[in-house]
Amino acid sequence: MAVARKPxxxxxxxxxKTGLTxxxxxRLLHTMEQRRIIKRTSESTYGLGEAMLVLGITASTxxxxxxxxxxxxxxxxxxxxxxxxxxxxxxxxxxxxAKAEPSRxxxxxxxxxxxxxxxxxxxxCLLAFQPQEFIDRCVPLKPPALTAHTPKTRVAILxxxxxxxxxxxxxxxxxxxxxxxxCAAPVFALDNSVVASIHVVAPAFRIRDSExxxxxRISTSAAERLSKSLGWxxxx
Amino acid sequence: MAVARKPxxxxxxxxxKTGLTxxxxxRLLHTMEQRRIIKRTSESTYGLGEAMLVLGITASTxxxxxxxxxxxxxxxxxxxxxxxxxxxxxxxxxxxxAKAEPSRxxxxxxxxxxxxxxxxxxxxCLLAFQPQEFIDRCVPLKPPALTAHTPKTRVAILxxxxxxxxxxxxxxxxxxxxxxxxCAAPVFALDNSVVASIHVVAPAFRIRDSExxxxxRISTSAAERLSKSLGWxxxx
DNA sequence: CCTATTCGTTTCACTGTACGGAACAAGAAA
DNA sequence: TTTCTTGTTCCGTACAGTGAAACGAATAGG
Numbered sequence: 001m002a003v004a005r006k007p008x009x010x011x012x013x014x015x016x017k018t019g020l021t022x023x024x025x026x027r028l029l030h031t032m033e034q035r036r037i038i039k040r041t042s043e044s045t046y047g048l049g050e051a052m053l054v055l056g057i058t059a060s061t062x063x064x065x066x067x068x069x070x071x072x073x074x075x076x077x078x079x080x081x082x083x084x085x086x087x088x089x090x091x092x093x094x095x096x097x098a099k100a101e102p103s104r105x106x107x108x109x110x111x112x113x114x115x116x117x118x119x120x121x122x123x124x125c126l127l128a129f130q131p132q133e134f135i136d137r138c139v140p141l142k143p144p145a146l147t148a149h150t151p152k153t154r155v156a157i158l159x160x161x162x163x164x165x166x167x168x169x170x171x172x173x174x175x176x177x178x179x180x181x182x183c184a185a186p187v188f189a190l191d192n193s194v195v196a197s198i199h200v201v202a203p204a205f206r207i208r209d210s211e212x213x214x215x216x217r218i219s220t221s222a223a224e225r226l227s228k229s230l231g232w233x234x235x236x
Numbered sequence: 237m238a239v240a241r242k243p244x245x246x247x248x249x250x251x252x253k254t255g256l257t258x259x260x261x262x263r264l265l266h267t268m269e270q271r272r273i274i275k276r277t278s279e280s281t282y283g284l285g286e287a288m289l290v291l292g293i294t295a296s297t298x299x300x301x302x303x304x305x306x307x308x309x310x311x312x313x314x315x316x317x318x319x320x321x322x323x324x325x326x327x328x329x330x331x332x333x334a335k336a337e338p339s340r341x342x343x344x345x346x347x348x349x350x351x352x353x354x355x356x357x358x359x360x361c362l363l364a365f366q367p368q369e370f371i372d373r374c375v376p377l378k379p380p381a382l383t384a385h386t387p388k389t390r391v392a393i394l395x396x397x398x399x400x401x402x403x404x405x406x407x408x409x410x411x412x413x414x415x416x417x418x419c420a421a422p423v424f425a426l427d428n429s430v431v432a433s434i435h436v437v438a439p440a441f442r443i444r445d446s447e448x449x450x451x452x453r454i455s456t457s458a459a460e461r462l463s464k465s466l467g468w469x470x471x472x
Numbered sequence: 473c474c475t476a477t478t479c480g481t482t483t484c485a486c487t488g489t490a491c492g493g494a495a496c497a498a499g500a501a502a
Numbered sequence: 503t504t505t506c507t508t509g510t511t512c513c514g515t516a517c518a519g520t521g522a523a524a525c526g527a528a529t530a531g532g
Contacts, residue, residue, distance in 0.1 A: 004290075004295070011479080021520075022480085022522065023482085023522080024519085024520065026480070026481070027520090030481095045478080047298040048295035049295070051237070052292060052294075053302070054324075054333075055291070056293055057333055058240040058292075058349060058487090059284035060292065060348065061349035062277075063283075063289050067410075095408050102339075103339035113294060113297035246508075257493080258492095258509085259511085262509070267517080280508080
């Protein structure tokens with residue numbers, strides 16, 4: 001997992017990150033390389049290997065969230081005719097684990113595997129429903145201003161999170177990148193925890209208020225359908 | 237890996253498959269469950285867990301084959317306007333690790349993570365370039381007749397493999413499922429081994445001989461481009 | 473050019489971990 | 503009932519994997 005988190009790191013660096021001895025780290029890396037769990041990306045830097053790829057792809061067919069989400073994402077994508085993403089929390093970041101893209105020429109490009117900070121833009125939808133202790137750890141005191149619309153203070157972000165919890169969805173207008181609007185809705189599991197979020201991302205000029213409302217309506221409904229198929233049901 | 241290969245298996249079954257003691261198997265499963273590498277699918281049956289999903293998705297962004305293939309697959313998909321797949325050998329099967337689908341209504345559906353036997357249809361393209369010893373192990377004496385066009389004998393398959401090696405691509409007309417035509421081309425790595433194959437799958441009625449030739453031409457060229465971007469260069 | 477660090481790698485004696493075998497409870501089948 | 507299965511736990515011991523230290527080979531600094 002340390003290798004995944006920090007690709008192209010060497011033995012010493014990985015040993016430090018994980019708190020292992022250098023010799024232990026070295027030996028672990030050595031045997032994991034033999035088993036193809038990791039591979040050398042250059043002389044003495046490591047990355048995830050082929051075995052991990054195969055296991056991960058297999059995992060995605062055995063995991064409910066992905067299996068059930070795929071058709072829902074595709075339908076949503078077709079209805080809004082914009083790029084759709086499924087994200088989960090990994091570490092202190094949002095990780096895109098599935099996507100669907102429309103075939104129109106001008107669209108926002110999405111990438112499975114890409115990570116984003118949780119405290120800016122539509123990933124806030126994931127953050128909002130995490131334990132307060134986790135939220136406090138994730139939101140920086142001085143969030144970097146990516147665009148003119150990025151919330152400038154920690155307090156502003158925390159207030160936004162409260163609003164998201166209340167209204168049940170999140171809208172970001174050019175917060176993380178200009179000319180981009182995104183809308184996200186939370187996906188609940190049996191225990192009422194939020195396990196993922198569904199995002200619709202679109203070029204800003206195409207989204208007037210009326211379109212935005214339409215997108216909000218059907219993406220929250222898509223997220224709700226996914227929640228229900230995961231066993232969740234609506235109560236306090 | 238045993239859990240991946242055989243989902244919904246219990247302790248005893250997994251212990252047998254792996255040659256481990258029952259107590260060892262139990263303890264390994266127990267700690268892997270704590271680390272979220274695997275999860276219980278029911279009382280005492282196991283499947284791959286969330287950690288595996290995250291690692292696998294991360295691996296796919298760190299793996300050259302996938303990263304470089306994605307744009308090539310998408311371009312190929314657009315040019316042939318049919319479903320395109322990227323497959324690798326896993327165990328004695330072909331595993332689909334990436335795909336691209338056109339947006340037209342009638343198309344062959346593909347699924348990342350799906351496995352197919354290596355000895356029938358276009359996966360033969362992968363098999364053809366493996367070591368002879370491996371081929372012998374994979375091709376059954378009496379291959380099951382999936383359709384009227386499935387090769388009926390072991391010898392027929394072996395001859396087909398020779399032809400594939402000679403011509404550098406593989407065509408399957410309804411071998412694994414009626415009304416489906418597929419065409420595959422091998423992807424080479426630096427050491428001239430075949431690491432993957434690019435497949436174009438289409439409904440049979442749409443593919444006349446002239447279209448097929450066109451598909452063969454541009455899919456072999458796509459595979460060649462991918463090979464080259466992996467560091468391969470054409471020599472004996 | 474010579475230290476001073478840094479890196480990855482290897483050695484070695486030791487110890488604490490993870491092992492196998494057997495026993496256990498709880499079901500299911502005979 | 504008995505006799506198979508399951509999954510789970512116990513326990514004494516062997517030995518695998520450990521940490522610390524040493525090693526050679528780089529790179530950086532003065």
